[in-house]
Amino acid sequence: MKTYKYPLYNQSNTIRIGNLLDDIWQVHVYFHEWQRQRYKDGLPYVNYEGMCDHLKHLKETTHPHWNALPSQAMQQELKRIHKAYDRFFKKLGGRPHIKPRRKFKSITYPSSAGWSLYNNRITLSFRKWNPDTRKWQFDKVPYTFHKPRQWHGTITEVTLKRDSCGRYWLCITTDYTDFRPLPTTGKSVGADFGMKDAYLTLSTGEKIQHPHPLKHSLKKLRSLNQTLSRKVKGSHGWWRCVRQIARLYEKISNQREDFHWQLASKLCKKFDTIVLETLNLDGMKRLWGRKVSDLGFYQFVKILRYKCSKHKRLLKEIDQWTPTTKPCSNCGYPNEYLSLSDRQWTCSECGSHHDRDINAAINILRAGIAVT
Numbered sequence: 001m002k003t004y005k006y007p008l009y010n011q012s013n014t015i016r017i018g019n020l021l022d023d024i025w026q027v028h029v030y031f032h033e034w035q036r037q038r039y040k041d042g043l044p045y046v047n048y049e050g051m052c053d054h055l056k057h058l059k060e061t062t063h064p065h066w067n068a069l070p071s072q073a074m075q076q077e078l079k080r081i082h083k084a085y086d087r088f089f090k091k092l093g094g095r096p097h098i099k100p101r102r103k104f105k106s107i108t109y110p111s112s113a114g115w116s117l118y119n120n121r122i123t124l125s126f127r128k129w130n131p132d133t134r135k136w137q138f139d140k141v142p143y144t145f146h147k148p149r150q151w152h153g154t155i156t157e158v159t160l161k162r163d164s165c166g167r168y169w170l171c172i173t174t175d176y177t178d179f180r181p182l183p184t185t186g187k188s189v190g191a192d193f194g195m196k197d198a199y200l201t202l203s204t205g206e207k208i209q210h211p212h213p214l215k216h217s218l219k220k221l222r223s224l225n226q227t228l229s230r231k232v233k234g235s236h237g238w239w240r241c242v243r244q245i246a247r248l249y250e251k252i253s254n255q256r257e258d259f260h261w262q263l264a265s266k267l268c269k270k271f272d273t274i275v276l277e278t279l280n281l282d283g284m285k286r287l288w289g290r291k292v293s294d295l296g297f298y299q300f301v302k303i304l305r306y307k308c309s310k311h312k313r314l315l316k317e318i319d320q321w322t323p324t325t326k327p328c329s330n331c332g333y334p335n336e337y338l339s340l341s342d343r344q345w346t347c348s349e350c351g352s353h354h355d356r357d358i359n360a361a362i363n364i365l366r367a368g369i370a371v372t
Contacts, residue, residue, distance in 0.1 A: 025099070194357050
């Protein structure tokens with residue numbers, strides 16, 4: 001699947017999307033609390049089909065106002081809840097929690113249900129009660145979005161999202177498989193992640209620096225948070241400051257992600273095989289905290305996996321316990337006295353002088369593939 005993301009223009013009727021998100025959030029809260037109460041009462045878990053039957057009963061009895069909500073969007077939310085509990089029962093994730101309203105940010109429509117697309121306009125169907133005919137009727141509301149590129153493939157679902165800055169996005173998911181193989185180069189490379197001298201050190205000797213967007217915006221973030229602390233919580237000035245902080249965080253995230261995408265494309269164009277090492281990110285965060293989050297190692301590896309599958313490149317990840325730092329890349333003799341402060345060292349066995357990161361990158365490459 002491939003998802004295309006388009007921003008909605010600022011329109012007066014986007015408030016209806018926000019109200020719809022808040023209404024679907026109430027469905028989300030109700031069914032989570034219902035499942036938890038059943039567990040306390042000693043009753044078994046109810047799957048997706050059982051929740052749909054209960055939803056139908058609620059519409060007829062205690063929650064008739066839910067008839068105004070799109071049934072497909074509510075069913076998709078029940079599927080999300082069922083998937084979360086299914087992962088919990090299979091021990092693939094933690095216990096599902098109830099999202100607060102400010103964190104409930106998206107609703108999903110299945111293919112050709114409650115919406116229609118034409119060029120750069122999507123029309124959503126809202127239900128409303130007509131007091132004259134005493135019947136429910138559909139009210140179709142059009143929304144225009146910025147369309148810089150055309151989507152490909154058959155649309156499988158449409159998602160409406162609201163970000164932390166209050167903007168709305170349209171996400172179109174299709175069954176299109178993006179596959180664009182690049183010409184082979186016959187080259188392989190090992191890459192060593194770093195935090196001191198370089199973000200990424202290649203076995204070719206090249207060192208790539210990270211832009212550190214969070215570090216450079218830290219002064220402005222502190223100033224905005226100090227300004228926020230002086231505002232009256234819930235006032236117009238407080239909300240204005242909250243939006244400014246959210247926009248700055250979004251800018252930092254976009255800068256980091258743009259660097260990762262460009263670096264992944266650069267590596268795929270130059271090398272056929274890329275070898276990385278697996279990192280213990282939880283342990284690194286306990287030691288260095290904010291700096292590890294700013295570098296975004298996991299996000300880069302995730303993007304690189306996608307790029308390699310798209311461009312027909314081979315990505316290998318060696319185990320984190322594979323010795324790559326202390327062994328000499330020339331003779332293999334381990335330097336047991338090597339510390340974190342030693343950036344350069346000389347092998348006592350063969351006399352080779354090594355840069356710590358380049359030596360580790362060469363050992364990573366040899367551990368990933370057979371290189372003489």
